[in-house]
Amino acid sequence: MRTLYQRDARVMAGIEKLRFFPLEVVEGRASTLIDPAGRELLDLSATWTASGLGHGHPAVVDAVTKAAATAPGAGTLSAVHPDAVALAEELLALVPGSGERRVYLGHAGSDANDVALRACRHYSGRRTVLAFERSYHGGLGTAMAVSGQQADAGHTQDPDVVFLPYPNPLRPLTGDIESTVDTILGQVRRELEKNSVACLIVEPILSDGGLVVPPRGFLTKLQALCREFGVPLICDEVKVGLGRPGALHAFSDDGIEPDIAVFGKALGGGLPLSAAVGPADILDHPAASALLTTAGNPVCTAAGRAVLRTLIHDGLPARAREAGNRFMASLHRTADGHGTDGGRSAERIGDVRGRGLAIGVELVKNRSTLEPDRELAQRVVYRAWQLGAVVYYVGGNVLEITPPLVITDAEIDSAAAILDQAISDAMAGKVKDEEVEPYVGW
Known part of the structure; x- marks a missing residue:
């Protein structure tokens, strides 16, 4: 056998x-x-x-069992149902930010990052994406094409991505981490000055690239640069967010509020679920440009709500x-x-x-x-x-x-x-x- x-x-x-x-x-x-x-x-x-x-986990098992028994359809493509709307409301309450914001619900961090990146390009009319060497943002589409770390050696790199060094305290580029950060931020500034950047995407902790923890203050300075030039900052929280870093969000260690925060993995409690939280004027347009039939389905969104409740309550x-x-x-x-x-x-x-x-x-x-x-x-x-x-x-x-x-x-x-x-x-x-x-x- x-x-x-x-x-x-x-x-x-x-x-x-x-x-x-x-x-x-x-x-x-x-x-x-x-x-x-x-x-x-x-x-x-x-x-x-x-x-x-x-x-x-009992909370997830209970939520999924109840949702599966009376599921009103299989997604939010052309209908609304309570758990999807409530999950979006709860994410908006838990993710810091201001102004009119929206939530994209998807299946994995890959599609949520892909949607966020494409939405930023459409919003600005610009093409360049600033990302980091050895980063990982997904296994498909634009998210895969702007990842610096890939298991698949045959993936196609996006022609408009610019990869920047990630600050590694163990291996500083210039001999010490402070001057390394200054060097990296100088590169960011030079790219932003070209007025071609649609967004910058960063992992608050570089996960698949080697679990690298950047020095405190790096994200703060990075966000300040992005805001100076009016460029959205996307924080990819998919792997290291939602409680894992000792705080609800990994980006909160530097006290920042990213323009777009992306979640996945743990959000679904083992089921396929992701989310991107960001400005309405970026994530609302163009309509029907990110269609996944079963995205936001009742079972996965019920699981997501149970995960968020458990993280906070426990x-x-x-x-x-x-x-x-x-x-x-x-x-x-x-x-x-x-x-x-x-x-x-x-x-x-x-x-x-x-x-x-x-x-x-x-x-x-x-x-x-x-x-x-x-x-x-x-x-x-x-x-x-x-x-x-x-x-x-x-x-x-x-x-x-x-x-x-x-x-x-x-x-x-x-x-x-x-x-x-x-x-x-x-x-x-x-x-x-x-x-x-x-x-x-x-």
Whole structure:
């Protein structure tokens, strides 16, 4: 009898696969995934943050069950229904901004970013999009074409995108992060002075490009430049927003109000749902230019409303901040030489960084050169899976730790111990070439 993974290999299209190890799952509960043999694994990815409330959260289950039983149609294309309108109202109340604003509801961050970008171009009549190197904004359309990081090497770059360096405190362009920020902002200003820019899109935390946390104040200065030139600033909150960074919004760490904020992944509680919140004069026109038949459907919007209620009622942003501090403290102990292997693995940890439960552990060949070590990252995530945890790497060599926001302290301590052991074991050669070879990853 073929395994589930073997059956998948025979029928599922390779173009939608990003695999790091042969993960088979048949059930999920909170922060736990269960494989066909009944083995429990700690989920440190939350399906790339899409399962932000964990698996099978009662509030989402209840909302979806009720909505599915009496769903009034399957979308908002040519009709309105209560949950879609209420979700939009609730998002407007939770996302800071002023003036007349509207909400686009979609299926994923990809289409929400795509719509926001196209709407800005139509509104201004300009074509240039300013984006950042190693950014990721989606897997289709304009959102894909202005992403600096792509799993698909055959994607077509938008001819009117200008990529800017993202400020990385570990690897500053000019020797120190302050002058690096000044250099980047100088590049932004020069582009804006050309009067051809339709919008600037930025991730408040560069996620798939390596979980890079920019220095505080960067977004504030970026927004000030955009406002000086009347150019909309789009904040892509899809992966790192909605409670994960220890605040409801990742952009709020700098206290800004983006012109357009884009949400996805966790918004749907595991179901396909996204949103773009921004000015009416941008998102209202042209009518019928972003049509997805089942966008804003009753089941997904009911789930979205349950997610927002739970985030607020259960205080999950604050919990994410506390949980992230606990997790990073354990990871720093390993990085400081207090791991299971007597400190040998510390030399291979170049950085531990993050906000809340968006955490990155950068693996390097040595701390002196900070040369990225993708091979070690491949082996560490594989070994962690063998030891009972699901974690992936981004940016080529950074372990991305984004567990469900409901992860417990005991689970955090267990996960930190597994990662400590996985790094040590991978360095000791306990993962073989033939084991990781089939899994390309990023």
